Amino acid sequence: MTNQEHIMHTCPACGLLCDDITGETIAKQQFSCGKAAKFYARTTSGSQPQVGGKNVPLADAVKAAAGLLKQAEAPLVAGSSTDVHGARALVNLAQHTGAAMTHLNASSTLRNMKVLQHRGWQTTTLTEVRNRADVILMIGTDVVTHNARFFERVVWVNDAMFTEPAARKVIYLGGDKLNTKPGVAPDGRTPEVIECASEHLPEVMATLRALVMDKLVTADDVAGIAVSRLKAVAETLKAAKYATLVWVSKDLHYDHAELTIENITETVVALNQKSRAMGLSLGGSDGDTSVNYTHTWLNGVIIDAPEWESHDAVVWVNSYSPEAMPPADTSPVIILGAPDSKFETAPAVFIPVATPGLDCNGQQFRVDGSVTLPLIAAKPSDLPTLTQVVAMIQAQLQGDLA
Amino acid sequence: MITLLKNAKVIDPAHNKDGVVQDIYIRDGRIIAKPADSEKIGQVYDLNGKIVMAGAIDMHSHIGGGKVNIARMLLPEYQAMRKLQEPEAHICGANCSHHATPNTTDTGMRYIEMGYTAAFEPAILAVNARQAHMEMGDTPMIDKGGYAMLGNDDYLLRLLSQNADQKTINDYVAWTLHATQTIGIKVVNPGGISAFKFNERRQDLDQLHSYYNITPRRILQALSRAVNEIGIAKPLHVHCNNLGVAGNFQTTLDTMGASDGLPMHLTHIQFHSYGTEGDKKFSSAAANIAEAINNNKHITADVGQILFGQTVTASGDNMMQHLNAKVANPKKSVIMDIECDAGCGVVPFKYRDENYVNALQWAIGLEVFLSVDDPWRVFLTTDHPNGAPFTSYPHLIRLLMDKSFRNDAFDKLNLDAQAMSNLKSLDREYSLYEIATMTRSAPAKLIGLQDRGHLGVGAAADITVYTDQADKEAMFAKPDLVFKDGELVVKEGKVIKVVWGATHTAKPSFDTGVEKDIKQYFDRYHTMQMQNFKISNDHIAEDGRNHVINHAQG
Numbered sequence: 001m002t003n004q005e006h007i008m009h010t011c012p013a014c015g016l017l018c019d020d021i022t023g024e025t026i027a028k029q030q031f032s033c034g035k036a037a038k039f040y041a042r043t044t045s046g047s048q049p050q051v052g053g054k055n056v057p058l059a060d061a062v063k064a065a066a067g068l069l070k071q072a073e074a075p076l077v078a079g080s081s082t083d084v085h086g087a088r089a090l091v092n093l094a095q096h097t098g099a100a101m102t103h104l105n106a107s108s109t110l111r112n113m114k115v116l117q118h119r120g121w122q123t124t125t126l127t128e129v130r131n132r133a134d135v136i137l138m139i140g141t142d143v144v145t146h147n148a149r150f151f152e153r154v155v156w157v158n159d160a161m162f163t164e165p166a167a168r169k170v171i172y173l174g175g176d177k178l179n180t181k182p183g184v185a186p187d188g189r190t191p192e193v194i195e196c197a198s199e200h201l202p203e204v205m206a207t208l209r210a211l212v213m214d215k216l217v218t219a220d221d222v223a224g225i226a227v228s229r230l231k232a233v234a235e236t237l238k239a240a241k242y243a244t245l246v247w248v249s250k251d252l253h254y255d256h257a258e259l260t261i262e263n264i265t266e267t268v269v270a271l272n273q274k275s276r277a278m279g280l281s282l283g284g285s286d287g288d289t290s291v292n293y294t295h296t297w298l299n300g301v302i303i304d305a306p307e308w309e310s311h312d313a314v315v316w317v318n319s320y321s322p323e324a325m326p327p328a329d330t331s332p333v334i335i336l337g338a339p340d341s342k343f344e345t346a347p348a349v350f351i352p353v354a355t356p357g358l359d360c361n362g363q364q365f366r367v368d369g370s371v372t373l374p375l376i377a378a379k380p381s382d383l384p385t386l387t388q389v390v391a392m393i394q395a396q397l398q399g400d401l402a
Numbered sequence: 403m404i405t406l407l408k409n410a411k412v413i414d415p416a417h418n419k420d421g422v423v424q425d426i427y428i429r430d431g432r433i434i435a436k437p438a439d440s441e442k443i444g445q446v447y448d449l450n451g452k453i454v455m456a457g458a459i460d461m462h463s464h465i466g467g468g469k470v471n472i473a474r475m476l477l478p479e480y481q482a483m484r485k486l487q488e489p490e491a492h493i494c495g496a497n498c499s500h501h502a503t504p505n506t507t508d509t510g511m512r513y514i515e516m517g518y519t520a521a522f523e524p525a526i527l528a529v530n531a532r533q534a535h536m537e538m539g540d541t542p543m544i545d546k547g548g549y550a551m552l553g554n555d556d557y558l559l560r561l562l563s564q565n566a567d568q569k570t571i572n573d574y575v576a577w578t579l580h581a582t583q584t585i586g587i588k589v590v591n592p593g594g595i596s597a598f599k600f601n602e603r604r605q606d607l608d609q610l611h612s613y614y615n616i617t618p619r620r621i622l623q624a625l626s627r628a629v630n631e632i633g634i635a636k637p638l639h640v641h642c643n644n645l646g647v648a649g650n651f652q653t654t655l656d657t658m659g660a661s662d663g664l665p666m667h668l669t670h671i672q673f674h675s676y677g678t679e680g681d682k683k684f685s686s687a688a689a690n691i692a693e694a695i696n697n698n699k700h701i702t703a704d705v706g707q708i709l710f711g712q713t714v715t716a717s718g719d720n721m722m723q724h725l726n727a728k729v730a731n732p733k734k735s736v737i738m739d740i741e742c743d744a745g746c747g748v749v750p751f752k753y754r755d756e757n758y759v760n761a762l763q764w765a766i767g768l769e770v771f772l773s774v775d776d777p778w779r780v781f782l783t784t785d786h787p788n789g790a791p792f793t794s795y796p797h798l799i800r801l802l803m804d805k806s807f808r809n810d811a812f813d814k815l816n817l818d819a820q821a822m823s824n825l826k827s828l829d830r831e832y833s834l835y836e837i838a839t840m841t842r843s844a845p846a847k848l849i850g851l852q853d854r855g856h857l858g859v860g861a862a863a864d865i866t867v868y869t870d871q872a873d874k875e876a877m878f879a880k881p882d883l884v885f886k887d888g889e890l891v892v893k894e895g896k897v898i899k900v901v902w903g904a905t906h907t908a909k910p911s912f913d914t915g916v917e918k919d920i921k922q923y924f925d926r927y928h929t930m931q932m933q934n935f936k937i938s939n940d941h942i943a944e945d946g947r948n949h950v951i952n953h954a955q956g
Contacts, residue, residue, distance in 0.1 A: 008931055019931050084536060085945070117478050120727075120734035120748070126929040127529075127741040131556075132599065159926045161556060161742070162600075162613070242599070272724070276601045278739055296474050297537045300481050300505035363532065363941070370468055370740045372532040373934050374941065 010375050012083070012320060012357040013039035015284020015367025016126075016147040026378050033148040042322070044352075044359055044381045047339030053346030062389065065315075065334045065349045066396035072313035075099040078306055078326055079316040079337075081286035082386055083362035083375060087294035089390040090317065096394060099315070101295065102306040104324055105288040111249040112281055113292075113302050114258040121265035124244060124278035125368040130154045131161040135169045135240035137233070139264055140201045141248040142178040146283045147367070151182040163241065171233060173208075174201045175251065194233070196223045199254050205263040208234060213270045237267075243277035250283045284367030286320045287356075293365055316347070317386065319355045336389055354383040403444035404429050404437055405888060407865070410454035415778075415839040416847070416856030426454070428863040431887035435859045449867055452882060455838045456855050457519025457864030461845040462639075462669055462704050463786040465509050465541060466523045466548070467534035469716035469746045472736050473503045473787070476748055477714060479732070489900050502713040502787040506540040510903070512793050514543035515895050517866030517881040520854060520906070521792075523548040524588055524639060524669060525718045528555065529743040529930075531582035532937055538905065539948045543891065545864075547849070547906035549639050550582040551718055553589030553621045554596040556742040557923055562624055563614040568631070569913075575628040576912035577920065581936040583950065585849060585908045586636030587629050588669075590718040591643050592618035595745045598721035605643050605721065607656050618643050619660045626661035632910040635850025635953070637665035637702065642674045645722040649678040651687030658698050667848065670706025670785040671695075672767035684759055685822050686766045692773030695780065702848060703774070706785035707767035707798055708760065714750045715788040723747020742927065753790070761819035765812065771802055772828040777839040778847070800875035802832040834870075837878075850908060850953050863888035902947040909952050 009026065010019040013035035021036065031037040049061035056064075069075055077094045080087065080103040094101040103109065115121060129136070136155065143150045157165050170183040170191035176198050183191030196204055200223030207222045211234035217227055237243045245264050252260055264279060271277035295303045308314075308327055315334045318324045322338040332348035335341055339352035356362025357375035360383070365372050384392075407426040412419045427434045427443075437443075464470050474481075480500040490511055499508040513521055526534045526548040538546040552558050552575065561571060575587060593616065594605035600613050607618050626638040642657045644650035654674040658666070668674065671691060679685035695701050712731075717723050720737050726749050727735035736748040753760040767789070774780040782799070786792035801808045812825055832840075846855020853862050867883040880895030891899045917932070924932035939950045 008933060010934065019934050088540070088945070113475065116475055116736065118734065120476060120730075120736045122724075122737040124739045125741045127743075127927070128599070128739045130929055131742055131927055132739075153929055161560075161927055241601070272737075276599065293471055293533070294536075297471050297506050298540060300474055300499040300503075300508070301478060302475050363536070365533070370527070370530050370533075370738070371930060372530075372536065373930065374532075 007376055009378055010357060010364070010373045011036045011039065012287065012364050012375055014147050015282065015289060016149060016153070017364060017366040017373050018149055018153065019373050023378070032152065035148060039358065040378055042338070042340055042355070042358060044339045044379065044383055047352040049352065050346065050350040052348065058351065058384070061349050061351045062392045062396055065351065066393050068313050068332050068334060068348060069097050069315070069393065070397060074311050075313040075315065076306065076308070076311035077101040077315045077317070079104050079318045079324060080291045081318045081320045081324065082291065083287050083356040083364045084290045084294050084372070085362055086317065086319065086356065086386040087287070087291040088298065089387040091295055091298045093315065093390045093394060097397070100311065101303065103288050103291050103303050104286055104321070105250070106303055106305045108250040108283070109288050109292055109303065110305055111252060111258045111261055115261045115265055119262055119266065122268045122272055122278055124280055125370050126154050126366070128278070129244050129280060130157055132163055132242035133168065133244040134163045135171070135236055135243040136246060137171045137173060137237065137243065138246045139173050139205060140175040140198060141246065141251040141282070142172065142175065142180060142182070143246060143248060143282050144179055144182045146248050146250065146285070150282065156186050169236065171236070173233070174198060174204055194225055194229060196225055198252070201252065202260045204230070205260050209263045209267040209270065212237060212267050237271055237277060238275055241276065243271060243275070244280050245277065246280045246282060248283035249281065280368065282367055287364060289365040289367055289369055293369070319353065319386065336386055339383060351389050352383055353386045353389050354381060359383050360385050404441060405445045406443045406447070407454065408446055408448045409450045411452060412454050412857055413834050413838045414456065414857040415835060415843040417858055420835045426857060426865070428885070428888040431863055433857060433859055433861045433863050447883065453834065453868040453870050454857070455866050455868070456842045456857050456861070457866050457884065457886070458517050458841040459845040459849070459851070459855055460513070460518055460521040460783065460792060461781055461849060462524045462783045463521045463792050464523060464525065464716050464788070465521050465786070466537035466546070467526055468530045469525070469718070469748055470503055471537065472746070472748045473714045473716050474500065474505070476734065476736060477503070477750060480712060490897055501793060502791045506537055507542060510541040510543035511897055514884055514886065514892055514897060516795060516879060517868070517884050518544060519864035519884070519886055520545035520547070522546070522585070522849065525590060526550050526582060526584055527718065527740055527744040527746070528552070528578055528582050529741040529935065531584065532941070535583060535905065535937060535942055539942065539945065542900055542902050543886065543897065545903040545906060547585045549586035549588040549636070550578050550584040551588050551590055551744050552578060553592045553625055554594070554744050556596065557920065559593070559596055559611070559614045559616065562616045562620060568624070568627060570916065571624050572628045572631050573912045573916035574920070575625065576632045576910045577916055579634070579907070580909050583905065583907050583937045583942060585906050585953065586634065586639055587625060588639035588641065589621060589625055590641040590744070591645060591721055592621040594618070594643055594721045595718060598724065598745065599739055603721070607643055607653050607660065622657065622660040623662060626664045626666050630664045632912065634908040634910055636848060636908070637667045639667050639669055641669050641719060644674070645717070645719050646673050646726060648676050648684045650674050650676050651690055654691060655694050658694055658701050661700065663700050665700050665702070668701060668703040670783065670788065671703040671770060672706045672708065672763060672789065675766050675770060680822055682758055682818070684762065686762060686769060688766045688769035689773060689824070692770050695774050696776070702779045702781070704781035704783040705767050705770055706783055706789045708753050708763045709784065709790035709794045709797065710753045710755045710760070710764065711790065712750070712752045713787045713790055714748060716746070716748045717788065718744050718746055720745035720747040723749050755815050758816045758819050761815040762822055765815065765819060765823035765825045768801060768808065769823065769825055769828065772830045777836040778844045780840060781845060782840050796875045796879035799837055799878045800873070803837065803874045805829060805831050851906060852953070904949050904951045905942055907950055907952050
C-alpha cells in the first residue's frame, strides 16, 4: 500500500461530502455509494484544449475564449460546477467581463432561497441529527437518490449522544416511487410510509402544518390520505424530543414549490414554540452550496437563475458533471470543464480543467451549509485548475485584447 | 527604502504620548529608530499639524463566518448596487452591498477608509472556522483574526460533567486555538445554546444544565482558568447569559465573579445592563455595571452601542435569538443548531429613537462609556452589525467627545426613555488620547498584538493620519492618510492601493495526547473526521494573499 492510500479523502460527488474515503478504497474501487464509484472512476487522460472541435495548445484556446468574451455584450457564466476556489475565480471573471452568473442547480437552490428570504427558517446540521433526532420526517424525498449514505452516516449509526439511534422513527410522506428501504431500522422495523403523488404534497403539507398548529381541519381526507393519519404524524412530531423535517428542493419540482418548503419550515417554527424540532435541507451537488455561499460573500447577493435568451456568449463550467451541458441552442459556448466532458456538438472553445477532489485539491461546503471540508486530489494530474485558466483568460483580456 | 512622516503630532497612549511632535521612520513595514544621516530617505510626508495615531483595531466585529453570510442572504431588500472606482473595482466589479452586512470587499474597504487596520471576528464556531477564514481571507486591506466559541460544544460539556481535570480542559482549549487558527476563546450564553437543544428556554448563571448537570458558572470558571493557564493574552471573551432580558444586569454582575478574579472580558455589555424599574419594567442599570467595572480590575468590557436605523443581529446565542425573533423587523429570522458545537440566530432589527426600549438601549450604552473611568478597560464597539454597522463609529466617537451633540441627540429620544436615563447629567467628553486608548492601544494589549496599536520602534507601520477638526465625526470618518504595514493605502479617505492583510493567531503549546480522546469523540459521534476539523496554515495562505502571524504567548 502506498502512502497515497492512507490519505483520507472527501468525496464531492454529492452534497453529503463523506470524508471517510480512504485512498485504498479509491484504489480498489470499493464504495458503498454509486455516485462515489462513478466519480472516482473518472479518467482525465488524453483530453486536449479545443477550438471549434480541433485540438490546439492551451494558449490558443485561452486566446479564443478571451476573444469571444471580448466580443460579447452580455456574457453568462453558467454551470459553475466547482468548489470555493473555482467560485472565487468565476465571480471575478463575471465581475470583470460584466457577465451574469448562475449555477446549473440555481432553480432548485432558489426554491430554498425564496423561503429563506421571505420568512427565514430554523434548521440543523448532520451531526445534530445524528446525535439528537428521534423522529425523522422525510417530505417528498427518499434522500438516498441524492445522498446515498445519509442513513448509513447519520441515521442508523452505532452511537448517538442523546438518543437511541436504532429506535428512531422514520416517516416518509408523499413523493413518487420513493426508495424507502433504507428507512428500515437495523432491527427490521419498517418506516411509516404515507404515500401521495408529488403534485399533492402542497395540500398535504399545508394540512400537516395546520394540524401541528392545532388549527381546525374539517376534511376527512386530503389527497387520499386520512386526516387522522396526518394528525397522528403531527402528534408524533410534537411529542418528539428532536424532530427533524427533511426535504430536498430538487425533488419538489412543481410550480410554486417554495410554498411547500415554507410550509415545512413554518411547521418547524410552530413545533419549536413548545418542543424541539428542526428542518434539514438535503441534496446539494455540483458545488451548488459552495458557489452560492461564495457568490454571496463576494457579491452581497445570492446566485440567480439563468436567463439563457438574453446572453450572447456562455462560459460553461462542469467540474463534477461531465455530461451536463447548457441548452442545445446556446452559442457560442466556452466550456471550462471536466476532461471527460461529453458534448454532442463541439463548443466554440473547450479547455479541460482539473476537478477538485479528483485532479486537484480544493475546499467545499457541505449541503447543510455550516461545514466546509478540504478536498484532496485523489488522482493528481497536471491539468490546470479553473482558477489558473480563468486567470489566463483575464490576463488575455487585459493584455493583448484590451 | 525609508519613509519619513515628518512633524507628526503623535497620540500614542502605549507610550504616554499625547500630542508629542516627532518624526516617524518606516522601513520594510516597520517603525524604526531615526536612521543614520548617511541612510537615504526615500519618501517624506510632512504632517505638520496633523494628528497621528496607530491604525485602529476593532476587537469585536462580526465580519466572517456563517452568521454574517446568512444575514446577507436573508435581506435582499437592503442590498444596493454600487459602482466602484479603481482600485476597488480592480478586485470587485459591479459591487452589491448592504450597509449592515457589507460583502467582504466592502468590509475591508470601509474599515481602512476610517483608519482601522485590523478587525477581529468574535464568534467563530469551531466547526465553521474554515468558512470564517475563507470570508476573512477575501476581506482586503485589514488584518483579521477571531475568537473560537467554546462552552456549548458537547465535547467540553461532557468533559466538565465527567469532572475532567483542568489540564485536560487546558489542552483541549489550546488544541482548539490551533485547530481553528484563532487568537482567543469566546463563550456565548455559557451552557445556554446547548440547553436550548434540550428544550430549555433560559439558562441562568447558577442553574444546572438539564442534561449535563453543570452550571454556566462552572463553564466560565473552567474556560477562564484554561485561557489563563495556557498563557494566551486575550482573556476569555464572555457573552453573558440572559442577553437582552430586562433585569439581566444582576446576571452580568454575578458573572464578573465567575472567573474567581482571573481576567475576563464581557462583551457587548450594553445588551447586559438592563434593570426592571419603571412602568415598562425596563430600565438602565448602566450605573451599577459601570461601578462594578470600575471596582473589578480584572474585568474589561466592550459596549456594543446601538445606533438608530436598520440592521441585522447575528449571534451564536440561538436560545435568546429564538425569543428575539418575535420582534424581528422585517419579520423573518434564521435559527440554527450546528454540529453539536454551537448554534446561530440571525434576526433583523430596526432600532428607532421613538421606541422606548431602543431609545433607552442607546442611552445605556453611552452611560456605560461615560461612567467607566478607565479607557484601557472599555472598548468602542457596536457589536457590528448587531448594535449598528461598524461604519457608524465616527458618529459614535462624536457622541463620546461632544457633549452638546450628544445632548441634542438625547432630546430627540422617546420622552419616557429620557425620563429613565441620567445621560444628560454625565458631562464627560472623551479626549483624543482616550479615544486612541480605547480604539488602538487597549485592544492591541488585550488581544496580545505586541507590535500593533502603538507607534513605538518595532511596531508594524499601521498608521492613521487625521486633520484635527471640531466635528469629530467628520475627522474620524475620513483620515488624511492611512498606512498599512508601511504602505500608503488611503489618501483623503479613499483607497489608493489594495493590500490583503494577515491573520493573527495564538498557538500555545499543549499535550498532543489530548487528540486521542478528541479523535475518539469525532469517530463515535461526528459526521466529519477530526483531521478535517483542523485548519492548516496552508489552507489560510493557499490563495497566495493571506498569511498567518502567530503571536507569542504573553
